[in-house]
Amino acid sequence: MGKKNVLVSASILGCDLSNIESELKRLEKAKADYVHFDVMDGVFVNNISFGIPVLKSAKTKTYLPFDVHLMIIEPEKYISEFANAGADIITFHLEATKDIKGCIDLCKKNGCRAGLSIKPNTPATEVFPYLELLDMILVMTVEPGFGGQGFLPFTLEKVKEIRQKADEMGLDIDIQVDGGITDNTCEDVKKNGANILVAGTYLFRADDISKAIESLR
Numbered sequence: 001m002g003k004k005n006v007l008v009s010a011s012i013l014g015c016d017l018s019n020i021e022s023e024l025k026r027l028e029k030a031k032a033d034y035v036h037f038d039v040m041d042g043v044f045v046n047n048i049s050f051g052i053p054v055l056k057s058a059k060t061k062t063y064l065p066f067d068v069h070l071m072i073i074e075p076e077k078y079i080s081e082f083a084n085a086g087a088d089i090i091t092f093h094l095e096a097t098k099d100i101k102g103c104i105d106l107c108k109k110n111g112c113r114a115g116l117s118i119k120p121n122t123p124a125t126e127v128f129p130y131l132e133l134l135d136m137i138l139v140m141t142v143e144p145g146f147g148g149q150g151f152l153p154f155t156l157e158k159v160k161e162i163r164q165k166a167d168e169m170g171l172d173i174d175i176q177v178d179g180g181i182t183d184n185t186c187e188d189v190k191k192n193g194a195n196i197l198v199a200g201t202y203l204f205r206a207d208d209i210s211k212a213i214e215s216l217r
Contacts, residue, residue, distance in 0.1 A: 004195040006217045009034035009067045014200025024062040030210040034067040041072040045145035052085045059086030083110030091115030124161035142179030151180025163193025183215040
């Protein structure tokens with residue numbers, strides 16, 4: 001397949017959460033491609049973040065598309081609600097549900113692009129049976145749950161395997177990476193086939209968020 005444009009999804013978990021509206025405006029000005037919205041339930045991961053009311057409110061403050069990452073068990077119970085609250089892409093975890101196809105169908109039925117995520121230690125081959133049904137695969141490059149962690153280099157092989165398999169199948173699928181993405185780690189993930197980079201801490205702590213976004217592209 002032809003080389004895909006690199007897009008940046010800014011994780012608002014890393015922003016000043018007391019000023020979400022102004023942080024969203026900063027992202028617009030800096031030309032971020034997506035707002036990455038991490039939903040954590042304290043069960044699937046050892047952290048609790050934000051949910052449907054925050055998404056619904058934030059969605060009214062920006063034109064940027066929302067890339068919603070569900071780190072929750074039984075995502076099938078909530079996909080429709082997140083879609084109705086303003087999600088544009090919904091990504092759920094392979095490890096969190098017994099009904100992967102059902103979750104994909106729910107995303108699409110509700111007008112969202114469907115993404116499937118895997119943790120660092122889940123083999124790439126686990127997503128292969130679903131590639132034709134999906135719009136995006138998210139490879140976690142840290143253990144999900146907390147921002148600001150260091151990138152795990154062994155996850156690069158997974159990105160490469162998924163891109164190779166998608167190419168073999170003739171699929172124009174997006175591969176997203178999330179965790180420890182900076183100007184130092186972005187080249188390796190892009191080289192191995194990722195085209196949507198999630199960054200939070202790196203962007204929001206930068207002196208110039210526009211330059212930080214460009215450094216990832």
